[in-house]
Amino acid sequence: VDSNGTNEEAWxxxxxxxxxQLYRSTKSFLKKGYEAYDAAFRAKLE
Structure with a gap:
């Protein structure tokens, strides 16, 4: 993602x-699988 390329003030x-957050969530999902990611996500909501 190059948001600075579109507008320096947009960042x-x-x-x-x-x-x-997107990067870390994607990394966790790819590394641990859906079930582990979903369980961690639901635990944060509680």
């Missing part, structure tokens, strides 16, 4: 957090 700490 913000909030967007950085979203991208980092």
């Amino acid at each position: 913000s700490p909030w967007k950085e957090t979203l991208i980092l």
Whole structure:
């Protein structure tokens, strides 16, 4: 994702957090599988 390429002012700490969360979630999903990811996600909601 190159959000800086479209508009330098479009990047913000909030967007950085979203991208980092997406990266970590995807990495966890690919490494551990759906069941482990889903269980961890549901535990965070409780």
